Amino acid sequence: MCSAQFVYPPKGFTSTKGAAGVNVRYKRVPHGICEPDPKVKSFAGYSDTGPDQHIFWWFFEAKEDALNKPLTIWLNGGPGASSMNGIFRGNGPCFLEKKAGAQAPTPYENPYSWTTETNMLFIDQPSLTGLSYSRPQAGCINDDGDVGPIGPNSTCPSGSTPGTFSRNPTDLSEMSTPQAATLLYKVLQGFMGAFPQYSKRGIILATESYGGHYGPVFAEYAMKQNEICADGTVQVPISAVLIINGLFNGLLQYPAYYKYAVNNPYRVQMMNQSMAQKMFDQLFGSGGCMDQLRKCNSATGTDEDCFNADDYCYNAQDLAIQSSKRDEYDIRYLKPSPFPNRYFEQYLNLPHVREAIGAHVTFTSASNVVFNAFLKTGDTVKNLSIMEDMKSLVHRGIPIVLLYGDADYICNWVGGEAVADSLGIEGFDTAGYVDIQTPDNVVHGQVKQAGMFSFVRAYQSGHMVPFFKPLLALEVLKRTIHGLDIATGKEQMGKKTVGPARSTFMEGNGTVHNSVVPEGATYNQSSGSPNS
Numbered sequence: 001m002c003s004a005q006f007v008y009p010p011k012g013f014t015s016t017k018g019a020a021g022v023n024v025r026y027k028r029v030p031h032g033i034c035e036p037d038p039k040v041k042s043f044a045g046y047s048d049t050g051p052d053q054h055i056f057w058w059f060f061e062a063k064e065d066a067l068n069k070p071l072t073i074w075l076n077g078g079p080g081a082s083s084m085n086g087i088f089r090g091n092g093p094c095f096l097e098k099k100a101g102a103q104a105p106t107p108y109e110n111p112y113s114w115t116t117e118t119n120m121l122f123i124d125q126p127s128l129t130g131l132s133y134s135r136p137q138a139g140c141i142n143d144d145g146d147v148g149p150i151g152p153n154s155t156c157p158s159g160s161t162p163g164t165f166s167r168n169p170t171d172l173s174e175m176s177t178p179q180a181a182t183l184l185y186k187v188l189q190g191f192m193g194a195f196p197q198y199s200k201r202g203i204i205l206a207t208e209s210y211g212g213h214y215g216p217v218f219a220e221y222a223m224k225q226n227e228i229c230a231d232g233t234v235q236v237p238i239s240a241v242l243i244i245n246g247l248f249n250g251l252l253q254y255p256a257y258y259k260y261a262v263n264n265p266y267r268v269q270m271m272n273q274s275m276a277q278k279m280f281d282q283l284f285g286s287g288g289c290m291d292q293l294r295k296c297n298s299a300t301g302t303d304e305d306c307f308n309a310d311d312y313c314y315n316a317q318d319l320a321i322q323s324s325k326r327d328e329y330d331i332r333y334l335k336p337s338p339f340p341n342r343y344f345e346q347y348l349n350l351p352h353v354r355e356a357i358g359a360h361v362t363f364t365s366a367s368n369v370v371f372n373a374f375l376k377t378g379d380t381v382k383n384l385s386i387m388e389d390m391k392s393l394v395h396r397g398i399p400i401v402l403l404y405g406d407a408d409y410i411c412n413w414v415g416g417e418a419v420a421d422s423l424g425i426e427g428f429d430t431a432g433y434v435d436i437q438t439p440d441n442v443v444h445g446q447v448k449q450a451g452m453f454s455f456v457r458a459y460q461s462g463h464m465v466p467f468f469k470p471l472l473a474l475e476v477l478k479r480t481i482h483g484l485d486i487a488t489g490k491e492q493m494g495k496k497t498v499g500p501a502r503s504t505f506m507e508g509n510g511t512v513h514n515s516v517v518p519e520g521a522t523y524n525q526s527s528g529s530p531n532s
Helices: 084-091 177-194 211-228 250-262 273-284 289-296 303-324 351-357 368-377 386-395 413-422 470-481
Strands: 014-017 023-028 042-050 053-060 071-075 094-097 106-109 119-123 136-142 147-149 160-166 203-208 238-244 330-334 400-405 445-450 453-458
Touching: 014 177, 023 177, 042 177, 053 177, 071 084, 071 211, 084 094, 084 119, 084 470, 119 177, 177 211, 203 211, 203 470, 211 238, 211 386, 238 470, 250 273, 250 289, 250 303, 250 413, 273 289, 273 303, 289 303, 303 368, 386 400, 400 413, 400 470, 413 453, 453 470
Parallel strands: 071 119, 071 203, 203 238, 238 400, 400 453
Antiparallel strands: 014 023, 023 042, 042 053, 053 119, 094 106, 136 147, 136 160, 445 453
16 A cells, blocks of 8 residues: 655646637746756646646747747657657657666756757647646556546555546547547647747647647648638648658558568568468458458448457557567567666656646556547547548648658558558659668668658667657758758758669668667667667
């Protein structure tokens, strides 16, 4: 048994009314909490989008000339994954380390922070994700992330940790990507109304994983709201969309699990022949995954059909992970992989950090409530308007970049390439892959680009490309912001790359590990392996 640790209501907020009547509460975050430079401003707070709907965000100014830089919105996926993942494990101003003998992690500067090029806004969405909340109350969370009521005398049962959480899971109002799009729009109305100076140079929507759903739908929704121009709203000037290892379309991406499992660039044998046949049969056999996905997305498909399809298909693709014991986010490592580290889960619950950012609830890196709600509606495998929205955005002249780390299994680059090929973007079918030039003169990946649309394969990278390939990710962002070609950054975006139709480079097993890398190991981005 353990005593409850309550999160007391935060103090020191400035309150203001943003656009569309959305109230915003925020506070200046002291330097050293993440951003190390005292001259660079950072704010954290809440957009109060409803009486019991308080969406957390954390903003960082660009390191130089912030008022003349665009705003990049970062969203992690899940659904229900906190965007604090992005700050501390990807493209934020700081990473975290645990020094020898230390009880708690401490921040250190990320030299490849995206704030070198842009203002950054990290948002915990949908409702109840991360530090977002409805009505706070004491509760207990177990190792699986499930929250239950507090026990007698404010205690929790063995195996559970006390904290402050949202009162009722039914407070979640978003159970699908389209519903989440309306919420994000409200959040942005609040933030942009309170801080109009930071989005005058355009907005890049950058997202990851389930962001294959979020990015296209959110961006197209914002563009349509701009056209409606309702009273009291401000324009959301989307200027580019960047999606990292995105999950877009089950019918296109589920076949790629089999293809990747039996033939990946690292020559990892994920299954024996009999298990591979079992996976093939479950994916492609009569009544299997593909048939169920087609039923889900038919005119008569129901939420239940889609829920069942998702469950069946997930179990089919998971055969490769269960068989190989590989990490689904980076097959170079056995589970559990320590990269990138998860110190942020402890750090954001330290009292001085909670106070600094105004957190009102216990931080959790992923919300089971949100995840299960999206599963229930079948959102994960519904085609929705995702493909049409991407084509519409390109037609509007908005650049879209799909960036894939090629060691990721769960949202692998083979499936991402199938999505890119199927869009029918003018010129993409006759474009070819070329090496991407970077300032260090190392080939970190390849790109196929036609006009405003690009597909990037990042070598030696797992799911979270900004962590594994920080220079490449930063260069891709920089070139997208400035309207330059992804391959060289020297020409205006719009041309077609000329090269082979397929990217055939094989890394081999030089960075593949056949024993578990211990927790606390550090990663060397140059070698693509743990530091010795």
